[in-house]
Amino acid sequence: MNQVCPLCNGIYEIKVSCPICYTTMKDKGALVNYLDDYSPYLLDDITHKVDGVPSYKCTHLYKCPSCNSDKRIDVNRIYI
Incomplete structure (x- = not known):
């Protein structure tokens, strides 16, 4: 079985309120996608090793x- 992010895979959404103005914030995607030009195209197995976040998050x-x-x-x- 593989572990996947439910937000990245469109399984569900999370509503987050802005701590400053209380407007609903927009999900701009996984933080690892902003590391460099090729990050959005890498496999999760690779990006897990560079973002410093535990692999289950x-x-x-x-x-x-x-x-x-932000x-x-x-x-x-x-798990899927």
């Missing part, structure tokens, strides 16, 4: 459309 970047603040949320991977 996927860190997502959330951004507020109103005040442009927040990182750790999501537990699930």
Whole structure:
């Protein structure tokens, strides 16, 4: 069985409120996708080794459309 991020795979969404203005923040994807130009195309097995987050978590970047603040949320991977 493989562990996958439920947000990256569209299994469910998480609603996050901005801590500054309380607007609903937008999920901008996994943080590892912002490491370099090729990160979005790498396998999870590779990116797990460079992001410093335990392999059972996927860190997502959330951004507020109103005040442009951002927040990182750790999501537990699930077995499929």
